[in-house]
Amino acid sequence: MWTKPSYALIVLLSCILSGSWGFLEHDSWISIDLHHSLSPSRPEYFSHRGNISIPSLNAGLSTVLQNELSESELEELKTLSQQNGFYRLKATVTYPNGNTQRFLTSSKACSLLASQLNDVLWISLDAYGFVTGITAAQDPTPNGSGCSSEELAQIKEKRFRSDVIIRHAELAPVPDTGSFIQKYEREREARERGEVRDNRGFFAKYWMYIVPVVLLVFISGATNQDAAK
């Protein structure tokens, strides 16, 4: 229950972040074809899962079209998760100039089923808008919700619901000499005008006076006690 809103927040946040730090000088579009390997007996066979088109990498909005799993495919996925196998996803990225690049990502079949076929596709871009990696991830499931046969039997969901998040490369910081010089200048001007305001705490400012006084009080208190006796 709790994960959903926080998740939406992350998406929103990432959109803001990508808007502010990482953006491409030449915006472009990409489309991604998804194929997945479900059968534990035939690990090299990849069947079509769907495709994603992203019309603008800077805007980060996407259209996702995905096939529904057939009954047999769902069963295969269940067998795979019983063996604690990997659900492997092959993504073929097509760029505007017709070039294609192939990416592979994996997640535990069990956590995909446990999340009711909801997954997040993270698409990482480099500074020029080329894809560096695609990762399919599920929301972390609470511990214990494993893939026992009873739990698997209850899963009937066959439709994938995927969110696509684009991660841009950010621009690295440079040594901030400007603001440091400004700060230094401001302090110097303030000193020249004689209005250097000490904004330290009271104790931090006057501890050198307070400590001896306190010590004196203690000492005198101790001697007074002796005298009283």
Added chain:
Amino acid sequence: MHRPLHIAGGLISLSLLLLLSTCSALYEDQIRKFDWRSTHVGAVKQVHVDLNHFQPRVLLSTHEQVVASLCPKSGEIVWRQVLEQKARGDIKLLQVSGFSDDSSDTAAAPVGSRLGFDMLTIQGHAPALVRGWNTNIGTIEWEWSIIPLNTERAQDALWFYSNSVLYHVVPVWRSHLEVTAYFATSGHTTGTTSKIMAAWIKTDSCLLSGTYFVCQDGKQLISLDLLAKSTQVIATSLEAEPTDKIEALAGLNGVLIANKKLVSVNKDQAVCPELSSASYVLGSFNYRKVVAYADLADGNLKINAVYLDNCSPVPELQMSLAFAEHYGTPSLRSFDCKLKRNGDGKSCLFLFGTSAESIVAVQQGRVRWAREESLANVIDTQFIDLPLADTEGTLENEMKGKAVDANNLKRDIVSAFMRRITTQALQIKSLFLHVIGLGPPPTDTQRAGLVRDSFGLHKMLVLLTRTGKIFGIDNIAGKHHWKLYLPNVSGFENAEEMRLIVQRSSKHFPLQPLCAIVAKFPSSGNGVLFRFNPITGRAAEGGLLQLDFQIKQIALLPETEKDFVKGILMLDATNKVHVQPKHATPLADGMYLYTANVKTAELEGFYVKHAGNDLTCTPIWNVRLGGHNSEQHIIGVASKNPIEHVHSQGRVLGDRSVLYKYINPNLVAFVTQAPDATHKSVLNLYLIDVVSGSVIFSMTHRKVRPPLHIVHSENWLAYSYFNDKVRRTEITTIELYEGNAQANNSVWSSLQAPSMPLVERQSYIIPTIVEALRETITERGITNKHVLIGTASGGIVEMSWHLLDPRRPISSTTQGREEGAIPYIPELPLPTENHINYNQTIARLRNIYTAPSGLESTCLVVATGLDLFVTRVAPSKTFDILKEDFDYILISIVLVVLTSGSLIVRHLASRKLLKQAWK
């Protein structure tokens, strides 16, 4: 409520600043107490032994571009000049006056400086630097340079010296030779450049022998005297085609070594053609020219010599001596005899360079001294705990026995008691025997003083060098305990060096520690494993093991239960996995591996599964950092130290909340670099989880180029690079945080990890050139982490993470101050008192390695380069050890006085009470 906290925060930051300002420098009397340095010159290139100078000397140039003078008696460095690196500093010629290649100027002639120089060197090609040296103190006396018109051709240029004139020979392959003469000391040309047509010259088969330019063509030697009036080409046929490259015999004009035999292409120079040896050298003995030669046969080095004029043997110079295997194959480089001691040959010094990059001096039939110059190229190091003393060992055994039988407690108590009694009885017996002098002799390691100390500061430093020579060095005394040489190993593709791996530590007492070297067999390209005991330096578990596959990636498995060996998991070129030793195979189940191709910048992840005695390896992810046309190349990969412990899981903020660190042990930083049209050069940093293959974070630097140095630890990363725009070296630091809550605090799983950590980043200017970066590491990770910065000037600066912290606030807010962060200043300070190697400069510093000691406060450091420097640092001061100037006497006196005083006072008080009671 808020006020006191605020004050406390202020105090903390104040005390922090105070702490930082007090330096951790050494006191004068601590110099060389915890550290030592050994200086090297590198593998020898040209060498001249000169025993007849008023100051006997060995002058040499090396492949590390060093010119040095050694003491012929001890091999110590008299002076050393570390010259320019790379192609610019490549030493092409070392000419010592009196050792002229001109045949008229014999080696036996008295040394005079009438030639205007003592020694001259020629370095590089564009510009070619000619320097005259004062060989007594190692200073440059004069220098001139030339810039050739065609720099590309000049790369293959050769130089020779004859009668005060230096000749610059530029071969234009398959066309002609361009010869220019310069006065050696002034650099003025003597005339114009002469072109000599020679269509027969080919790359890689030609050389200069004195004034002769010689090329090998099949079974023929084609040569030309460059100083002769006529440009007549002489062809000399050989008996057979040479298997190795032909070499020139220095000192004789037109004499070459081909097929282990001497060949002369100069009609005026007779040689002794029936000799056969691996190495020859020309010298003089009893005022006659001799050719000495040396060969290794069955571990014995045989040195012989013949007079050049009649080829009769010189019995005085004949000797045979045992030659240690770890020196490798020797080749005789120079020899000289004292003239005044007439005739017995005992004063002759033979100097050898070996395949293990040692310099060995032989005199009077024994090795007089040897220098281990392979230490100038250390590629991997490990600190190994020393074995326990025997008594402690039995005690350790007893503890172990207890731990194993803990389930059946009743019997255990009795048996443990019995064992304790017997071991103690045995200890008393051995002590008694030891006292009366009948005890068992101490073992080798004990005799060498190799017994573990109580603080774990004394360790065996194992160094692997580029030539395949391995050293076991005492990290406190610097003594070489053992040396091993593997002649046929080399580094891997992708410029990956050989690896030194600890397979079993010294913790498992009766079992000896075990190290392994993973390398490539150069001829076949297959992998090689060499297992050895790092304390004794002897081969173990069968020693050298040739593998029948090429190694692409290696990983260490957890310890086996049987013999506590950490298996090595290897991925071969066809993506199959292998485990060594075989019985550790089941432990490879569930391992993840990744590979990175430097050229295409493509990463691949694999999952290893063990089913039915078989290992399978499935690719599970890939990442392409190469951009569209693979123009990006990986220039740096940094993972975390696998033995690292992170003690503190979070950082306390100004408002007393905790910011949890993102501590992902599988996070690896990759840096790629490529030229760029608009920004000149672009550097990209990627943080990638190598188990799930997800790109956690990426960042781009514009107008930035290598050299790149990177250090990755805990939740932070620091890397240095050169900023091309403002022409300075900068350091960027990154810290990763999970946020105010921790996702899974017990076990980390990359497949269920928080996907987006918070990334704090900042850049700093560092007013020096960085050559190496390394973090300090301690046993439990409680001590602060400092970053050790190796600079180009050979210093190591210990920098606190507080200064590199990316959270240093730009405006001095109260929040930042309460957090204990220092306000941001763009330039990092490099105070001299933070140089941990004070004046012990490390020439050509290349790498710094750190290892924890037994004390939490102390971290052991070894810096490698041309020199080797070993020390220890205490980033948070030595809080768990008493100062060495701690006054034990004073504290004992105070204790005794106080105790006795209290007793006396008590006695007096009781007497007083008694008296009062009587009143």
